[in-house]
Amino acid sequence: MDFPILAVLAATFTIATPLVWAGLGAVINERAGILNLGIEGIMYAGAFVGFLTAASTGSLALGLTAAIVAGLAAGALMGLLTVTLGVNQHVAGIGTTLLLIAASEFTNRLLFSSGSQTITVKFDRILSGFFAQYPMTYVAFLLLAPALWWLLRSSGFGLRLRAVGENPEAADAAGIPVARTRYAALMLGSALMAVGGAFLTLSLLGSFTLDIVGGRGWICIALVIFGRWRVWPVVAGALLFGFTDALQLQLAITPFFSAVPNELMIAFPYLVVIAALAIWGRGVRYPGAYLTPYRRA
Numbered sequence: 001m002d003f004p005i006l007a008v009l010a011a012t013f014t015i016a017t018p019l020v021w022a023g024l025g026a027v028i029n030e031r032a033g034i035l036n037l038g039i040e041g042i043m044y045a046g047a048f049v050g051f052l053t054a055a056s057t058g059s060l061a062l063g064l065t066a067a068i069v070a071g072l073a074a075g076a077l078m079g080l081l082t083v084t085l086g087v088n089q090h091v092a093g094i095g096t097t098l099l100l101i102a103a104s105e106f107t108n109r110l111l112f113s114s115g116s117q118t119i120t121v122k123f124d125r126i127l128s129g130f131f132a133q134y135p136m137t138y139v140a141f142l143l144l145a146p147a148l149w150w151l152l153r154s155s156g157f158g159l160r161l162r163a164v165g166e167n168p169e170a171a172d173a174a175g176i177p178v179a180r181t182r183y184a185a186l187m188l189g190s191a192l193m194a195v196g197g198a199f200l201t202l203s204l205l206g207s208f209t210l211d212i213v214g215g216r217g218w219i220c221i222a223l224v225i226f227g228r229w230r231v232w233p234v235v236a237g238a239l240l241f242g243f244t245d246a247l248q249l250q251l252a253i254t255p256f257f258s259a260v261p262n263e264l265m266i267a268f269p270y271l272v273v274i275a276a277l278a279i280w281g282r283g284v285r286y287p288g289a290y291l292t293p294y295r296r297a
Contacts (some may be wrong), residue, residue, distance in 0.1 A: 008246045010130050013137055014204070016235075016242030018043070018196035020140040023220040023227075023234045024148050025071075025192030030229055031152060032185035033165040033289035034082055037093025039193050040217030041100030042074045046194025048104035051201035051208040052111070055119045063202050064195070071194025074100060075187035083182045086293040097217070105210060122206035134203040136195070141235070144192070149231040161185055166288040178294050193217070219270070222277050228284055240276065244269035 022043055029036040036042075046067040054063030074096065081092035125132040152158040160181050163171040168178045196216070201208050219241060227233030248268045252260075 004250065006130050008243070008250050010132065011246035011249070012239060012242040013133055013141065014242070015245045016238040017134070017137045017140050018199045018204075018216055019220055019223060019238035019241060020145065020235055021136075021196030021199065022193040022217060023196075023223045023238055024144060024231060025189035025196070026220050026224045027148070027152075027227075027229055027231060027234055028161070028185050028189035028192070030224055030290065031165045031287060032161050032182045033168065033287055033292060033294075034078070034182060034186060035089045035093065035221075035291055036078055036186065036189065036193075037090060037221070038074060038078055038096030038100070038190070039093075039220055040213055040215070041097030042071055042190050042193040043197030043200075043213045043217050044097075044104050045070045045074060045100040046197030047201045047212050048108060048197075048208055049194075050198035051119060052107070054121070054202060058121060060121060060123055060202055064198055067194045067198035067202075068191045071191035072187045074194065075190030076183070078190065079183040079186045082293065083179050083186070086295065089291050089293075108208060108210070118207040119201070122201075123203040134199070136199050136203055145231055145235050152231065157184075162287075164289070168289050168292075168294040172294075172296060178296075182294075193220075196220075215270075219273055222273055222281075225281050225284060226273070226277050229287065237273070237276070241269050241273050244272045 022039055026036060026039055049070040050063040050067035052063075053066035054060050057063070078092060078096055081087040081096070082089050123134050123136065125134055126138070127133070150158075152161065160171070160176045161184075163174070163176055164178050164181045164185075171181075172178050197213060200212055205212070223234050223237040223241070226237045227235075245268075248265045252262065252265045
C-alpha cells in the first residue's frame with residue numbers, strides 16, 4: 001500500500017492549527033516585552049470555557065465567544081501582575097497557568113462527575129479531500145497570519161507595540177502609553193491563545209478531558225523563539241511540529257515501525273522542535289525590553 005502522504009499533509013494543518021493561534025498570540029505578547037508563561041493555562045481555560053458554554057447553550061458561536069472573553073480576562077490578569085504590579089514575569093505566568101488549569105479542572109469535576117463530557121455539536125470540516133479542514137484552520141492560515149503580519153509590520157499599533165518592546169523609555173518619551181499598549185498586547189494575544197485551546201474542544205475533539213492541551217502551550221513558547229518573534233517563521237514552526245506529529249501517527253500503524261516503543265513515537269515531534277530550537281535558536285536577538293518591567297521615573 002502506498003504511503004498516504006496527502007493524508008499526512010492534511011493532518012499537518014489540522015494539528016498545527018492550535019499552535020498557530022496560540023503561537024501568534026505569544027508573538028504579540030513578547031513583541032511588547034512580556035513573556036507570557038500563562039499560555040498553557042490560557043489555552044486550557046479557553047478549551048474548557050468554550051466547551052462548557054457550547055454544552056450549556058448548544059451554540060458553537062457562543063462557546064467560541066466565551067473562550068475569547070476568558071482569554072481577554074486572563075490577559076488582563078497577566079497585565080495586572082506584570083505591568084501594574086511589576087511581578088516577575090516567570091512567576092506571574094506559571095502562577096496564571098496553575099490557577100487556570102486548577103480552576104478548569106475543579107469546575108469540570110464539579111459539574112461533570114465523570115471528569116469527561118462530550119458536546120453534541122462541533123464545527124464540521126468544510127470542503128473535501130485534502131482541503132477538508134475546520135473553519136478555524138482556514139481562518140488561522142489565510143486570515144490571522146497575514147493580518148497579524150501586516151499589523152505588526154505596517155500599522156500604527158504594531159509600530160507602537162514594537163517600540164514598547166524594544167525601548168519603553170524612548171516610547172514613553174515619544175508619547176506612547178507603555179502600560180496601555182502592554183495591556184492591549186496581553187489581552188489580544190491571550191484571546192488568540194484561548195481560541196487555540198477552544199479549537200481542541202469545539203472542532204477537533206468535541207469533548208473536554210483533563211490534560212487536553214497536552215503541553216502545546218510550552219511548544220508555542222519554543223516556536224516563538226525558533227521563529228525569532230516573526231509571524232511566518234512561527235507558522236512554519238507550527239507546521240513542522242504538525243508534520244512530524246502527523247507522520248509519527250501514520251508510522252505508528254505501519255508494520256515496519258510496530259516494534260518502536262509508543263512513547264518514543266509520541267515524543268518524536270517534541271524532540272524535533274527541541275532540535276530545531278537548539279540549531280536555529282542560538283544567538284537569537286531578544287526584544288530589547290524583554291522581561292523588563294517599566295516604571296515611569
